[in-house]
Amino acid sequence: MELRIDGFTKRFGTSTVIDDLSLSVASGEMVALLGPSGCGKSTTLFAICGIHRMDAGRLHFGTNDVTDLPAQKRPVGVVFQNYALYPHMTAAQNIGFPLRVQRLSKTKIEAKVRAIAELVQIGMLLDRKPAQLSGGQQQRVALARALVRQPEILLLDEPLANLDAKLRLEMRSEIRRIQRETGITAILVTHDQVEAMSMCDRIVLMDKGQIVQQGTPAQMYDRPVNRFVAGFLGNPPISFLPAVAHADSLDLPGGAVLAKPGELSVLGAVTLGIRPENFGPQHGNGIEGLIMAVEPQGREDMFDVKLSGGAQLRAILPAHSGFALGQSVNWGVDASRIMAFDDKGIRL
C-alpha cells in the first residue's frame, strides 16, 4: 500500500524537531530513512506508526487519511531496535499476541503463527522464551510478530544495530527476502549507510528534521546535492579540499592543477570533493604528496596523503600495492568524477 506524508511537523516542547516534511513511498517499495542520530528519522517512524502525534500535516495510507487513527487501529507492523519481545511469553505467544488481541480462535492463531514462523524460519524455536534465543533469532521472532497481523506497512527501527557483524550480513538479506516475498511496503530507519544502500530501493537522507535528498543508492552516491550528502555516503568517506576554479583548470593550494570537468562552469573559490577510489596511481599523476598513514583493511589498503599545499586526500588501493608510510608519491585524480561545492555546501 502506498504511504504519503504531507507537511509533517513535530515539536517537543518549544523545539521543532521536524518541520514541514513530506514524503511518499510507493506500494511494495522498501525505503531507508537514513541520517545521523537526532535527525528526526525515528520521530518520523513513530509518527507513521501512531505512537507520536503529528503537530501538523496529514498521513495517508493509500486513500485513507489515518492521521487521527490511534496506533492500535493502523495497519502497521513495527520491529524495534531491541526487538521488544515480551520476556514472559514464549516465541509462539509473542507472535500470537496480536492475533489474541483480535480475538481469533486458538486453532486459527496456532495455524497463523506456524505459517509465519516458517516464513522467518524459526519453526523449531516456538516454545522458547526470548532470553533463550540468540540476537538473530529474537530478530526473526520480532519480524514474525510484526508481520502476523498482515499489516500493509512494515517499519523497521535500526533492526540490525544490536547484531554482530556476521549476523548483520545474514539478516540484511533475510529481511530483504521476507519483504520481497510478502510484497509489503517497508520503511527502514538506520544511521548506517551500508545498510541503507544494500537493503533498500530508495534512500531518504535526513538531517536536522528535514529531507536533504532522496533517490536510488547509485543516484545519491554519484550525484549528491550537497556536501552533507557527499560526506555522509561512502566508506571510507570522501575528502574535501579547497581550490580555485579557472576557465578550464582547478588550482590546488600546493600548486597542483587539475583538469576541470566539462559540466562545471563556476569560477573562483570552491571546495572539491574527491572520493578515495578516484585518487591514486591508476589515475595518472600530477598531484604530489606524502603518505601520512596507511590503514590495511584486508582486501584493500587505505592511504592518507598529505599534499604539498597542506590539504589531505584519501585513496583506496588493492592490497599489496607496494606503497609505504612516509613515501613521497605522485598520483592522479579521475577528473570526470570530481565534485565541486560552493561556500554554502551546495554542489555545483
Place this chain on the structure above:
Amino acid sequence: MTARRSTLILTLILTLCSLPLGIMYAFQLIDSITRPAPGSIWPEAFDLQNWRFLWETIDSARPSVWRVTLNTFIFAATTATIVTALSLTAGYALSRLNFPARRFFLAGLIVLHAFPTITLIVAIFIILQFLGLYDSLAGVILVKAALELPFGIWIMKGFYDNVPWELEMAGVQDGASRFRVWAEIVLPQIAPGLSALLILSFLSGWSEFVLPLVLAPGGGAPVLATYMNAVIADQANQDFGMFKAIGMFYATPVVLIYLVFQRRLMTIHGGGVKG
C-alpha cells in the same frame, strides 16, 4: 602488606563500633531462653518459663497473645494489600500515561513522599472519631495504608520507569489497548517490584506502634506492638527475660523475611528515598 594491615585495623574498629548492637542481639536471644542469676547479667540456667505468655494469659485483663498475633497479621496483611493495589495503578498512571495536570500530581507525590505525615496525627485522630472508626482495627488499617501510600506509589513508579518503553509500544502496535498492555505486558515485568512492596509494607505494618497506640488505645485493635509495650509498662519488676521472649516471638517473622530478602530490602530501602 600495608593493605592487609589496614583492612585488619578497619575490621577491628568496625567490630568495636558494632559491639553494642552485637551484645544486644546476643543477649536478646540468650535472655529469652534462660533464667538470670540474681545480680549478674549472665544466665543461671536454661529456662523456657519466659515463654509462658504463649500458653497462659500473663495478666488477667490481657487478651491472649494468639488473638493479638492474628490481629497484627490481619493489620499488616490488609495494609500491605491495600497499599500495593493502589500503588500498582497510581504508579503506572504517573509513570506512563499522558494526562492533563500530570506535572501537578507528580509534584504532589514528591511533596507527600517527603512530608512527615505523623504531624497530622492529631487531626486524623479527630477525623476517625467523626467517622466512627476510632478504636477499631478498620480505622487503624485505613490510616496506616493511607500514610504508606505515597511511599508505595513512589516505589512502584520507579519500577514502572524501568520497564522499556519499546515493550509498551510493541503492545500498542500489536493492537492492544493501554489497559490491556498494562495488564498483560507491563505487570508481569514488575512482578519483583510488586513482591518487594508487598513485603516492605507488610513489615512496616507488622512493626507499627504509634498508630494503634493513638488511634485504638481502648483495646479495639490490640496488636503485638501495643501488647508488648503494655506488658512492659505494666510490669512493676522488670522481667526482661519475658519481655525479650515476647520480642523474640514478635520479631521472628521480621527476621525470617530479612534473612531471605536481605539484599532486595536494602536496595529498595535505598530506592525508596532516592530521587
Place this chain on the structure above:
Amino acid sequence: MRRISLLAFGFLSPAIIVAAVFFMLPVLLTVAFSFTNMSTSTGIMGGDYILTQTQVRRLGEQGKITPATEAALTGDGYTISDTALIIFARDYGAARAESLAASHLDQTVTTRRDMERILRDLPRDPIRSATERKAAAEVFKTSVLDRRLPDAEAMRQNLAPLDLAPAEVDVLTDQAYTGWHWTTDNFSTLAALPATLRYAMNTAVYVTLTLTFNVGFGLFLAISTFYLPGRLANTFRAIWFLPRILPPVLYVLMWRWFTADQGFVSALLAPFGYTPRNWMLDSATSAWLSIVLINGFVGASLGMILFSSALKAIPPAMLHASEVDGANRWQQVFWIILPQLRWPILFVTCYQTLSLLTSFEYILLATDGGPGRQTEVWSLAAYHTALSNYGGNLEYGLGAAYALVLVLIGLFLSVIYLRLFNFGDLVSKPRIEQ
C-alpha cells in the same frame, strides 16, 4: 487522548481520594483545630448547655450580670407545683402525688434536704429508698442551674421564668455552652509558656546531634565497608541494617535492657565503683546520649545504604588511577570518594531533618520525654498535649497548634526537597503520545 486521561484518572482516583481524606483534609483541620479550644471536656461534636454556680459567680464578679440576677439564679428552691406533680405522678405513682398535693401544694422549700424530708414523711406510701428520694426531689427543683439542656433555645426557656434582661440571657446562654468554640488562645498560650522555648531548644539539640551522628557515622560505615572484602562488608552492613526493620518496640527494649540497672552497662561499670542505675534516665546527659544513639543507630543505616550505592557507582578505573598516582587511602577518600558523595549527603541531610523534626516514636518508647521534661521534643509535646497525658484532659486545640508549627515546617521543607530533585527529568513526557 481523552480515553487515556480517563484511564489515568481511573487508575489514580483511589490514591487521590486517600490523599484528600488523609493528607489535605488533616492539614486543613490542623489549621482549623488550632484555632479552637477543643479538648476532652468540650468534646469534638459540639456540646450541651449547662449553667453552674461557679460560672454564675464568676459572671457576677466580672460585672456581666447584676447582683440581683446573680441572687435570682443561685437562690434555688423546690416548689410543689401542678406541672411537677404530673411528672411525679407518672414516675412515682398517682397515689403519692395525690397525697403530696393534699398536704403541700404550692409550697416552696429552699434546700433539697427539706424536700426529701417532705417525701419521706408522706402520710401515704412515703419514699423509703434514699436514692429514689433524691431523684424524686429533682422533679420539683425550680433552680435554673445544673440542668443539662440540649440546645440554646432550651436554655433560654429555662431562664425565661426569671424575667432577666435580654442581654443577660445572651451572656448566660453563651457561657452555658460546654462545646468548643473558636479562639486564638492556643497561640498566645504557646507564646507565653516557658516550656515552649524549652521544647524548641530540645528539638534543635536532638535534630542537630542525631543528624550529625547519622551522616557522620553513615559515611564512616559506607566508606569502611567499601574498603573491606565483600563477605565481611556484607556482614557489617547486615548488622547495621537490622535495627531499621526491627519493630521499634523491640529495638528500644533492647536498649532499655542495655542501659537498665540490671543491664549491661551497669554490670560493665560495677567493678569501677559505679552503682547500678538506669543509665537511660539517670541524668539529662545520659538521656540525651541514649536518645541520640537509639535514633542514630537506625538513621546511620540509611546513610550507609545510600552512600554505599553511590560509592559503587565510582568507576573502579578512577580509584586504580589514583592508586597508581600514589595517593594513599586518606587522600583517596578526600579527593575522590567524598566529592562523589556530595549529592547523597545533601539528600540524606534534607530527608532526615524532616523525619527527625517530626518523629517521636523512639523517644516516646525510650524516655517518654524524661527525666522530668529534659528530652521532651516538640513533636512529643504535641502528642502529650493532644493525645496522651496524665491529667486526662486532652487538649486537642493546643496540640493542633503545636502540630501546626511542624506541619508548616514540613510543608516548607518538602517543597525545598522537591527543588532538590531534577524535576524536569521526572516529568519528561511519556513516549507514547495517546
